[in-house]
Amino acid sequence: MVSFEPSEEQQLVRDTVAAFAQEQVRPQARASDESGEIPASLVEQGWELGLTQALIPEAYGGAGEAHSAVTSALFIEELAWADLSIACHLLAPRLLVVPLIEAGTEEQKRRLLPRYTQASFAAATAAVVEPRWDFDLASLSVTATRRNGSYVLSGTKCFVPLAAEAEHVAVFARVGNGDEVGVFLLERGTAGMNILEREKNMGLKGLATYEVAFEQCRIPTEQRLGGAAGCDVNRLLNLQRVALAAAAVGVARAAFEYARDYAKERKAFGVAIAQKQAIAFMLAEMAIEIDAARLLTWEAAWKLDRGEDATREAVLAKQYAANMALMVADRGVQILGGHGYIRDHLVELFLRNARGFATFEGLLTA
């Protein structure tokens, strides 16, 4: 039955996260972008929201709540609205926990999940993107080769959040010579997994991301997610796409609201610039496109929650939201004019972050 209204439960999660995002995260956005650091106290506060622990079954110490991509999309938008870097940092453990919940064997869950139900933040991550212009989830260049009862990983990943402190890394790799993709659960310090220097990117500067090189990295076959048969990796990728689409909507909304408020204050020729159609129409289009992308995102998430294949919807939502976020953030800067270019204002940060969505994969998961 068609409805555009979150359930009461979803609304509660959304409101709680929105309040945290506004009061705690947003004030830290600029400082994190400048320093590259996120205060440990903020990370702990974020952890207390329970957005990761909620999904973990009670048997392993979590709250055992049902995993919903729609609910995830709602709170990811709120956190990304406040700051994309901090959102990715706070939610990084989900990059391991969600795949485990979705596809892990009992043994894998039992071994790994309890680590993520502790009182303190525990970092985990996923290694998805590779440093090449034609990076393609459908044909990865990091490979996992079966050899003498083990898998040997080789190749290089990039944009791996929190790799240096992560307890576990979920590595997406091509298995064999075809297009089969497997996810491998590596523990911190595994021989042959080399965490390289922290990356320096145009945006997302508050988030510590790394290149990770695999050289003769040999792991037991039991560390393949889902066991010997593997799992539905496409579904995991679609959950990531939906999450990034929701984050793009959040960043765009941030830019829109900032520019809207500025345009109502700033006077030119005797009136607020928002009273000029040139500005007002830009804002109207931004508002329409944000809603458009959000609805596409919700629809893809809804389809995933029904357990259906949502590849088409998730891909389209992510692409649409990525393009939309860039357009909206660019206009955000444009509406502030010269001031938009100065780092006193947040819109330039939103634009640098928004440009990344075309490239980002695997930084978040719904």
Place this chain on the structure above:
Amino acid sequence: MIDFELPPQVQQARDMVHMVAETMMRPIAREYDEREHEKPWDFLHTMWEASKATNPVSFGGGGKKEPGTPSVRNLQTVVSIEELSWGDAGLYLSIPNPGLGGAAIAAAGTAEQRERFLARFRSGPPKWGAMAITEPHCGSDTAAIATTAVRDGDHWVLNGTKIFVTSGKMAAQESDGFVVVWATVDKSAGRAGIKAFVVERGTPGMTVVKVEDKMGIRASDTAMIVFENCRIPLDNILGNPEVQRSTEGFKGAMATFDATRPAVAASAIGIGRAALDFVRAELEKQGVKIRYGVSRNKLTAIERDFMDMEATLQAARLLTWRAAWLMDQGRHNNLEASMAKAKAGLAVTQVTQKAVELLGPLGYSRKYLLEKWMRDAKINDIFEGTQQINLLIVARRILGYSSKELN
């Protein structure tokens, strides 16, 4: 709870209407594009017989329901209109029904007026309703309306010229219909002086002087109507006859658009889907399949274009469903209706124009319907408030400005 599943009754209606679109509209679409100003009477009679019972394409009125009793009526309407317009948008617009005039009566009329003017759509021969707002010198600027309504004893006397009246000829001349005419009772009062009047077919002084030749939607007549000392009964005015200080009455009339804009958006989406289906089928004939899971940087230009078209159309569809759903909940949807209309009108314009480009000679040739869909599509970016007027409404809403503050 957020949900995108159409209720079973809406799905059934959609399937039924789709069959009509495919078997009755598509086969005659080209013919009535070429034979402009002629009517597909067999089709119109069939649609009339069907709509007398179920009225699948009436819109509006959702907001009039008792609070707490949500329906799916407007959702079903937009879903059905999408199907009919997938069949053919011009033929869809020519279907006998109360039309925009009927929507205005449903939104602003008294119970007695609704019965008097709308009951006729339940029986007898086919009938049309129409709405006359635009004048030769003004369109979106409705406050500049120059057609006058002067009270003379038991009558209102209308004088002026209206253009772009959809189904105006059918409503005013060819059937037992009516035209809802916007006129001013007091020019000095500006918008507050604008009122809507129902003029019955054949009323002396109302003359259809011209039916326009158009770029598209040629199966639908677009009339110019002149009112010359046209006398109508006093109680044919919709809403309060008094000129108030505020523009409440005017706003009431404008509220009609909150119901009709999602309907226009739905029609736009139907045309866009037709174009997209055709492009997909032609590509598949040549073995080109759209690869959704592949990196954007490795896709062909055609794949990228196609995916962008598909996403933008789906986004427009969801905005439209949302606007209809709000109305079904009895909630305000002024902002969302304009968002849907602005988005869908532009989306279908861009999608169909790009589709013609993608298919090259197949797109440009009148041997296929695609070029027609591009011509039909453009009207959706114009009527029921142009793209720009809808952006203006959205802008005022999101900025909290009145029409004085942002114009």
